[in-house]
Amino acid sequence: MTEQPVDLGFARQVLEEEGRAVAAVAGLLDERFVRAVELITACAACDGTVLVSGLGKSGLIGAKISATLASLGVPSHPVHPTEATHGDLGKFRKKDVVIALSKSGETEEVVNLAAILRQDGLEVISITGGGDEPSSLERIASVPLTIGVDHEAGDMPAPTSSTTATLALGDALAIAAARRISFTDADFAKRHPGGSLGGMLRPVMDIVRFKAGQNLPLIDDHLSVAEALEQAEKNDGRRPGAMLLVDKKSGSLTGIFTDGDLRRLVMGDPASLEKPVTDVMTRSPRTLPDTSLVRDAITLFREKRQDEIPVVDAEGRPVGMLDVQDLIALKLVRD
Template identity: 55%
Template structure:
């Protein structure tokens, strides 16, 4: 039977908050230990023309797999190699242009030490993470990064928790520092994340436009009356809920929405139909350039609460309208 008492829940939340604070403190302390060895590691990884081979055992191995994935997705080719499998043939996956990145909090994991010794004999640069620069693993490394002697967040100081959090944070920091050094761009990121939510957010807005000029978007001049622009708009099937206003050169100067019309009719009645739209439109509306990304559109919607966003080319000529419902249907934002 479900326990509906609030006191145990409060105790659990307090305990969880303490755990998270302990882990964040471990990360903070580890950040104070960054030195010239970290700089060397960034230099070596960013200049690596092969792969970064990440290895570790147990929880450190799981952290290593995640760091390897981060490296790969941010411009640094990487793969994970289990040290035991390395001793049974996987050493053949290591090339002379590779860099090794070995993780062991204690720095005494025998399988990893055996792997480090072999890699060192083969002149493979070794970067490591352990709790101390005096650990056995550190002594086998070219750049020994450390997170310090951490007390685990586990009440019994047994389950790897704070230590793994610090190792992951340090590994991520190294991966992103290398990515920055390699001048990894948004375009590069998109190439590696063509699918899923990340891929959608990095698409140009021009690729998700449902309402396009010349197809189902109405354009009007500022000197036209509301009645005139509505009559023209009615000829467009399945049009958007807005009309784009352009100057004599055809460049965007304003937007007039169905919502604007409803509010004006409620306030002024039918006489509004004879007023010119340049007196009623939103002048110089917030807009996107066709090369902007979907993530930019999401930011605009969240910051300005707009339902229709004009999209123009680099010269200011309208190419379409991005409707907020297009983002909702893609599950990029919630309505």
């Protein structure tokens, strides 16, 4: 085998061809796609399971589609078609739905499994390459979906465009089903408590260390800078990197004064400590509602580079302050 130099132009061509294959699938969607989503959501509503089956590369794509469905609130498992017909048919129940994958629509093991399950009254959604004449799997299926791919990117014998298009269509089914059942970020977080995805979907108050009434003093904004600092120093334990200033009457947030602000003030004119803190604080700072998710804090940090973020209730009263170090400690952002 003679090694050839890496051709970036050829690689780009492969990606462009696969991109066009995915885009073409969008043009094939019709009422059959709607019916497939309805079958999937009805299955989930009656505590059924969406079982996804394919052989070879289609089986690997099917496992990913199944995993996406499960993560979006639709119970799902991949099933090997050969094992299913050799003792695993007991996994299938009448309230389940099957998604059967085969580019040719003629893969013997998949077609046989689909035929058995249709005879048992199960609904079968097929995903095939399509063609001028319906394949065996399309004729068996309750809802036949096609990807319309007759050419693989790169002119290689291995499936490329067809598997990419199948995966994209599976994603569209899963996401459309999740949207139909009103699957929320909170639902997703319950299924992904670990890792960065789970971390970003946690309520922001779960990770706030400095909380009003506990270890975050709220300073009246009528004080001088020196008086405000004196009030802040009465706080036991670790001191936050900023003071939150509030209106004495309403308790609403009026400003923030950070350690950096103090340093610049003292270096410029030490006598400025006697100034009213309202003269030197940042008025109406950017805040997060206490109903926010961690991802909202990450967005604010990345877009505005704000290291201390006040968290306020519906009336604008501070309930806590998020320090960027909290996000760094959770490995949700980099220092």
